Structure formats: C-alpha cells, structure tokens
Amino acid sequence: MKADPAAILEHLRTALPGTTxxxxxxxxxxAQHSILVERESLVAVxxxxxxxxxxxxxSNVTGVDWPDPVKxxxxxxxxxxxxxxxxxxxxxxxxxxxxxxxRVGPLVVRARTADRxxxxxxPSAVPIFRSAEFQERxxxxxxxxxxxxxxxxxxILMWDEFVDHPMRKDYIAPDDxxxxxxxxxxxxxxxxxxxxxxxxxxxxxxxxx
Amino acid sequence: MAVDLPDSDQLLxxxxxxxxxxxxxxxxxxxxxxxxTVVSLKPVxxxxxxxxxxIAEGVTYxxxxxxxxxxxxxxxxxxxxxxxxxxxxxxxxxVPERAQHIRVILAELTRLINHxxxxxxxxxxxxxxxxxxMYAFREREKILDLFEDLTGAxxxxxxxxxxxxxxxxxxxxxxxxxxxxxxxxxxxxxxxxFLVGNEILLARTQGVGQLxxxxxxxxxxxxxxxxxxxxxxxxxxxxxxxxxDRFKFRIxxxxxxxxxxxxxxxxxxxxxxxxxxxxxxxxxxxGDFVNPKAKLRGFKTPVGEAYSRIEGPKGELGFHLVxxxxxxxxxxxxxxxxxxxxxxxxxxxxxxxxxxxxxILGSIDIVLGEVDR
Numbered sequence: 001m002k003a004d005p006a007a008i009l010e011h012l013r014t015a016l017p018g019t020t021x022x023x024x025x026x027x028x029x030x031a032q033h034s035i036l037v038e039r040e041s042l043v044a045v046x047x048x049x050x051x052x053x054x055x056x057x058x059s060n061v062t063g064v065d066w067p068d069p070v071k072x073x074x075x076x077x078x079x080x081x082x083x084x085x086x087x088x089x090x091x092x093x094x095x096x097x098x099x100x101x102x103r104v105g106p107l108v109v110r111a112r113t114a115d116r117x118x119x120x121x122x123p124s125a126v127p128i129f130r131s132a133e134f135q136e137r138x139x140x141x142x143x144x145x146x147x148x149x150x151x152x153x154x155x156i157l158m159w160d161e162f163v164d165h166p167m168r169k170d171y172i173a174p175d176d177x178x179x180x181x182x183x184x185x186x187x188x189x190x191x192x193x194x195x196x197x198x199x200x201x202x203x204x205x206x207x208x209x
Numbered sequence: 210m211a212v213d214l215p216d217s218d219q220l221l222x223x224x225x226x227x228x229x230x231x232x233x234x235x236x237x238x239x240x241x242x243x244x245x246t247v248v249s250l251k252p253v254x255x256x257x258x259x260x261x262x263x264i265a266e267g268v269t270y271x272x273x274x275x276x277x278x279x280x281x282x283x284x285x286x287x288x289x290x291x292x293x294x295x296x297x298x299x300x301x302x303x304v305p306e307r308a309q310h311i312r313v314i315l316a317e318l319t320r321l322i323n324h325x326x327x328x329x330x331x332x333x334x335x336x337x338x339x340x341x342x343m344y345a346f347r348e349r350e351k352i353l354d355l356f357e358d359l360t361g362a363x364x365x366x367x368x369x370x371x372x373x374x375x376x377x378x379x380x381x382x383x384x385x386x387x388x389x390x391x392x393x394x395x396x397x398x399x400x401x402x403f404l405v406g407n408e409i410l411l412a413r414t415q416g417v418g419q420l421x422x423x424x425x426x427x428x429x430x431x432x433x434x435x436x437x438x439x440x441x442x443x444x445x446x447x448x449x450x451x452x453x454d455r456f457k458f459r460i461x462x463x464x465x466x467x468x469x470x471x472x473x474x475x476x477x478x479x480x481x482x483x484x485x486x487x488x489x490x491x492x493x494x495x496g497d498f499v500n501p502k503a504k505l506r507g508f509k510t511p512v513g514e515a516y517s518r519i520e521g522p523k524g525e526l527g528f529h530l531v532x533x534x535x536x537x538x539x540x541x542x543x544x545x546x547x548x549x550x551x552x553x554x555x556x557x558x559x560x561x562x563x564x565x566x567x568x569i570l571g572s573i574d575i576v577l578g579e580v581d582r
Contacts, residue, residue: 030514076514157254157258160256166260
C-alpha cells in the first residue's frame with residue numbers, strides 16, 4: 001500500500017506543533033510525494049513516525065547534491081503554502097520509510113543542509129534507526145554531509161586519507177591518463193589535459209620514448 | 210556502535226581479511242578478542258569500490274543496465290529487473306504479460322542459484338570445504354546453461370529492457386526449464402538429508418547469531434535474514450510487484466533467527482520458488498516480450514523521482530532514481546541488501562567466539578560487488 005504523505009503531514013502538524021514541514025509534489029508518473037522537514041526537527045519527526053505511526057523500518061537513505069536549487073524545486077515541486085528553496089545550492093538527504101507491520105510505504109522524507117560548504121550538516125537518524133549507520137557514513141564519505149550525533153562518523157568506501165567527496169557534482173576526477181598509442185574520443189581530451197604543452201595528437205607519446 | 214574496550218592491552222586484535230576464504234570477497238573485519246570472545250568487530254569496506262553510482266550519473270539510463278549485472282554478480286537477472294522496474298516506475302512504462310512472466314521465471318531461477326550457492330559457501334565456512342560447494346555448483350551450472358541459451362552469457366546477462374526483455378525465449382527453452390524445475394527437488398532432498406540432522410552443522414549453527422525481531426527491523430535487515438527471525442515480510446507479497454499476486458506460494462518463516470534457521474529457510478524458499486516456477490511456466494502467455502512503444506535510443510524520463518524495490522535473493526534490492534528530464538539520471542542510488550544487512554554484524558557477533566563470526570558472516574550472504582559498489 002502506498003503511503004499518503006498529505007494525511008501524514010496533517011497528523012504530524014497536530015502532533016508536533018512548532019515544526020516546519022512542507023509537502024513536496026513529485027511531478028513524475030511515480031507520484032511519490034514527499035515531506036520536506038526542517039533539519040532541526042528531523043529527529044523528532046522520525047521518532048514520531050516510528051513510535052506513533054508505525055514506520056518501523058528506515059530502508060534507504062540517499063544523498064543528493066543540488067548546486068542549483070531551482071532544479072531541486074523542479075523535482076520536488078513546492079506545494080500549497082510552501083516556500084521555494086533559498087537561492088544558494090545545498091545538499092539533500094532523502095529517507096525512504098516503510099512499515100513492516102501495516103505494510104505501508106515508501107514514505108519519502110527529505111531534509112536539506114543550509115549550504116554546500118565544508119560545514120554542511122544534518123542531524124543523524126542513527127539514534128532512531130540503526131539502519132542509517134552505514135548509509136550515513138557513505139553519504140558523509142561521498143557527499144561531505146556531517147551527521148551530527150552519529151556514533152562513528154568515518155569514511156566507509158573511500159580510504160581514510162582521501163580528501164574531497166566524489167559524488168558532488170563539481171568533483172573533478174584526478175588525471176588518470178594512461179598512454180595509448182592511438183588516442184581517440186574522450187582519451188584525446190584526457191591526453192590534451194595530461195600534456196598541456198602538446199597541441200597535436202602526434203606528439204602524445206610516452207615521456208620515456 | 211562504539212564500544213569502550215576494557216583493559217585494551219589485554220586484548221588480541223585480529224585483522225580478518227581482506228584476503229581470506231571466509232570473507233566471500235575482499236572484505237575485512239577488525240576484531241578485538243578477549244581470549245576467544247569477540248569484544249569488538251569493525252567491518253572495513255571499500256576494497257571493491259568503483260563508484261558505480263557516479264558512473265551511472267554520467268551515462269544514459271540504458272548504459273547502466275550491463276553494469277547492474279556486476280552489483281550482485283551471483284544474481285545479475287534480479288539486479289536487471291530491479292533497475293528496469295525503477296526506470297519503468299520513473300517513466301510510467303507498461304510491461305506486457307509475456308515479459309512479466311519471463312521476468313518472474315528468471316528471478317526465481319536466480320533465487321535458486323543464489324540459495325544453492327549459499328549452501329555451498331556456508332558449508333565451506335564450516336569446514337566442509339569443496340564437496341558441498343561442488344554439489345551446489347553442479348546444480349547452479351544447469352541453470353546457468355539455461356541463462357546462456359537465453360541471454361548469451363552465463364552470468365553477465367544484460368537482459369532486461371525498459372518495458373520488457375531483450376529477446377524472446379528460444380524454441381524449447383520453456384520445456385527445458387520445466388525439466389530442470391521437475392528435477393530440482395531431488396537435489397534439495399539429497400542436500401537436506403546430508404544437512405538437517407548433521408551433528409556438526411547443529412553444533413555450529415544453533416543458537417548462534419540471533420537478535421530480537423525489533424532490532425533486526427530497526428537495523429534495516431531484510432530478506433531471508435529477517436524472515437528466519439519470524440517476521441513475515443516478503444516484498445513479493447507486500448508490494449505484489451510484477452505479477453506475483455497471481456501465483457500461489459507461501460512465505461517460510463523461522464523461529465529463532467539463529468544461523469540454523471537462516472540456512473533452513475533458504476531450503477524452504479527454494480521449494481516455494483519451484484512452486485512459482487511451475488505455475489509461471491504453465492501460464493506463460495504469448496504476445497510481446499517487450500513493450501513496442503518503449504523507446505531505447507534517446508530514451509528520456511519525465512522530471513521526478515522514484516524509489517522501487519524487489520525481493521532480491523539477499524533482501525530488499527531498491528533503486529532510487531532522480532531525473533531532471535535529460536538522458537542521464539541526475540541521481541542513481543542503489544539500496545544494496547547485503548551492505549545494509551551488515552549493519553548489525555557486530556551486534557550479532559559480540560560475546561561469541563571468533564569461529565562463530567565466520568558462520569554469521571556466511572549466513573548474512575554478502576556479495577562484495579554489491580556491498581562496495
């Protein structure tokens with residue numbers, strides 16, 4: 001059974017007065033609408049969903065990088081009475097919750113950081129849902145969102161000495177050009193970047209040649 | 210969870226893996242032992258990381274299909290289906306009847322492969338190295354022959370397409386699949402005779418690695434692991450995705466959730482898969498194997514997002530796709546069951562012996578292609 005985010009939103013507003021919540025409409029055929037939660041009240045909302053509304057499994061946690069907030073609002077369209085995103089880019093975390101008892105889901109909850117800077121942070125969901133432990137570590141590793149209150153926030157997939165966050169949209173991949181005798185296509189571009197002085201394909205030879 | 214280690218100079222620290230026959234790939238566990246007892250266990254990931262998700266953002270939707278084969282490389286066809294279904298949810302594509310049946314048949318054959326190979330591996334973990342695995346692989350190879358005839362590849366199938374499958378079943382394929390399905394219970398009976406009452410198996414697995422139901426649900430554990438603990442949660446029944454609501458099958462449940470239940474539940478699930486296969490092969494209708502309106506070249510999806518999941522052999526395999534209306538996904542996220550099932554590995558192992566860790570890890574049934582992506 002699909003979750004009804006509009007009804008759940010109404011319930012949350014009465015149960016947790018003072019929290020800022022908004023319905024975001026999904027324009028696509030999947031029609032999986034979502035609830036945008038102000039990050040300060042994220043833990044309270046997740047706890048209420050778990051304890052009072054039966055959403056006992058946080059199945060999936062996705063990080064998304066939005067350098068362009070207009071694009072973010074086109075995927076999760078602002079509903080009635082909601083506010084458009086601020087003019088700066090931000091990072092977003094999307095939670096998919098299910099109820100194993102009532103067999104309802106997915107309920108899509110989203111929370112956003114203030115900006116895309118080094119201090120971008122969001123409260124951790126681990127005190128409410130253990131399943132977020134490794135997934136939040138992965139998002140910290142690949143997107144650089146700091147999860148406040150996470151018991152063991154370390155890199156998980158990249159090695160510990162790695163700096164930077166590869167899933168960010170503005171991440172620049174390292175120069176991993178390997179010599180090819182007949183460079184073509186994307187390899188030519190890589191070769192040009194690798195040998196800045198060279199201006200023709202003929203000169204792309206091995207340094208030791 | 211972080212653990213305060215008492216008298217840490219008295220502890221023996223063991224780095225188990227990354228190259229170790231019991232870790233099922235390149236996976237490492239930093240274990241701290243007090244005598245033989247595990248007091249801390251920290252998994253180390255990433256030896257097989259290639260940023261699958263980032264690569265998928267840079268290519269078209271269809272170009273990721275062959276790469277999904279490499280996630281859980283024991284079960285490529287389940288991964289294909291999960292991804293195809295996510296794109297179909299995102300773009301609102303209908304799948305014809307025949308294609309739905311072919312998908313169910315392939316997914317259930319894949320479940321047979323996975324659970325059969327699982328039995329071989331876990332017995333290897335218990336010291337029965339070789340024979341059990343060869344018994345399992347003999348049966349697996351028969352199914353892989355069917356896959357090769359259908360898709361051209363034993364393992365890296367690249368078979369599902371948005372709106373159906375890549376090609377139709379070759380002549381006589383369904384009849385051969387039927388023969389295989391009819392012969393499979395004999396193998397299961399044989400394997401069960403060896404295992405169910407085996408003294409070593411009972412001693413090594415009973416009462417090992419169980420956790421309360423609530424902890425498992427809270428930890429996001431899905432699939433046979435969760436059902437072995439007695440939680441009736443099978444996405445084939447819960448979501449009735451594809452055409453699973455048309456088949457008559459039962460969801461086997463364990464009682465205690467220990468490693469013994471986890472092994473036995475796979476036997477029972479295989480028997481139910483055979484039931485589904487029999488019905489699906491019988492009902493297999495004619496018609497299109499792919500939606501003729503579904504376009505492969507220049508395929509674009511409407512703006513939006515979709516989360517869709519299937520009951521993979523290892524648990525809930527989900528794909529979360531965010532589309533900005535271009536030919537590439539804006540965000541492509543895999544929800545890998547074996548990665549998330551590992552969340553509670555430490556909790557299961559604390560207070561047990563190092564030898565039990567190997568069995569518990571084996572009973573989770575991980576594939577590193579999916580864990581590290």
